[in-house]
Amino acid sequence: MITVLAGGVGAAKFLRGLVDVVDPATVTVIGNTADDEEFLGLHVSPDLDTVVYTLADVVDPEAGWGIAGDTYTALEQAERLGEEVWFRLGDKDIATHLLRTRLLRGGQTLSQATSAIAAKFGVGCKLLPMTDDRVRTVVTTAGGEISFQEYFVHRRQQDEVRAIRFDGIDKARPAPGVIDSITQAGAVIIAPSNPLVSIGPILAVPGIRQALADTPATVAAISPIVGGRALKGPADRMLTSLHHEASATGVARLYADFLDLLVLDDEDAALADQVEALGVRAHVTGTIMRDAASRRALAEATLKAIS
Amino acid sequence: MITVLAGGVGAAKFLRGLVDVVDPATVTVIGNTADDEEFLGLHVSPDLDTVVYTLADVVDPEAGWGIAGDTYTALEQAERLGEEVWFRLGDKDIATHLLRTRLLRGGQTLSQATSAIAAKFGVGCKLLPMTDDRVRTVVTTAGGEISFQEYFVHRRQQDEVRAIRFDGIDKARPAPGVIDSITQAGAVIIAPSNPLVSIGPILAVPGIRQALADTPATVAAISPIVGGRALKGPADRMLTSLHHEASATGVARLYADFLDLLVLDDEDAALADQVEALGVRAHVTGTIMRDAASRRALAEATLKAIS
8 A cells, every 4th residue: 555645746747657557546645735725716626636637647738737628718708707817727627626616515525525526537546635624825925925826826936935834734634544544554655746835734734744754654755856956846946945955855854754765866866875864765766757658667666666 | 767577588688679779777677586596516597697698798699598609618527527417507607607606605695796797797787686585496297396497407398387386485585676676667567588487486575566566667568478379488388287378368467466568469469458358558569579670679669658
């Protein structure tokens, strides 16, 4: 049994490779929900959706999120009606959010709604939100505090991030199954996602970080920083502006209290000693996921390094 | 100032003609909301939307409802996700329902949401729901009680209607402005809509029927039954199965306690005496609205008969 802590696009690609080499039924995914937001009155869970769409092979391959070939008729009409439409919800995508919103309004938990949606898309993994409670990432920029999606999508990550907090995190409880999936796993993998705003909120849910420290399973992470740069998104700038090191070593340092193994890219082979000095075993391999073969190879290399 | 009691397609066509011959700002529309229903978790107000879309000249001219050239991408996806999709919500149409649902969830009344939506579509009339309270038409068929939309859309009006009731009507209050718009109108017009399930719920809201009886304004109706048949929908069969007469006379009888004038079609000229025997003045003219010119002509003839 493998449990994967997952953000959005990077995590989804890794998971897509993983289920090519292991039975999806043996994989539990704990997804970040601190990016969740309401748009047009719909509850959108961007990271969970990216995982579902990618595992269901319906994801837009260019963007890495959304549904391939989707149209924007409803959104364009909403714009004519004066609604805020900077978050690009496609027509097919809206069907997902309508379903989730309907289930939540009907009294289901986010866990239940997520499980229902994943099943409808034929996802074979177990997909758990990190929590059923409301947690929202809030980012401090020069202009003050803004929501994560305001920062990430609307303002295109142009602001320097001066602080991050997870609103609601103190009262958040791990969703049912989350702690057990960590403590009873054969292996735990932290996907190559932003350590601060994708993995960070998951680790901040009370009980999860401790479970990672306590689990007898090997806890591995794949560095999302290669050659000092994030493969996607603003993780490198964010690490720097928040006084971390934008490197595989910096990532290892953030996870050092529970991490057994860091998978880092060939390009960063020279950092292996730094990582091992933190008490974290380093495994160097190709980590760039360009296609199905490289995704699969990364999953295989990670599993081999764990075993 | 003219106040029009309106159902869906027939009323919308009449109103579209009316605003060609009078300033829309002088027209108040009281719309039926007992057909409202939740689909995909969205609050849909079919009759209000038909009025808005028709007055905004975006209505699908073939169907008489929905938005011209709309697509069904979200709905088709919702069907793949196992949702009930017999109520055909188009992608553009969904933007309306998303907006309404968002406003209602945010605490606005249906009056406020309706006013906002009408304004965004550039509708110049004042559009009022009959009530801000929840009223739902329930139809008794051989199989038992079903919702109006279940009967009307899903089962395509194939069932014989044995009874009609308006769930919630006892506690419903007329929406703000409704009673004043009747008592202070220069004229009140009952649009050519189904007298039982479109106009019937409006009349059943406590206070409205009495206001129609009390108003000093002339109260006119246009018969939706021509030659014993409904121009659209099941009104004729419904009148018969509920022991009314499927004729202009039958319509006049349903409204006789407050009606001053019935506009009936040339084809029904022979019924004028019957109508007048009920104490209702009869005015015979062409009532079939085939195009813009005939819609306008009906509005003109109605106004002339009133004055």
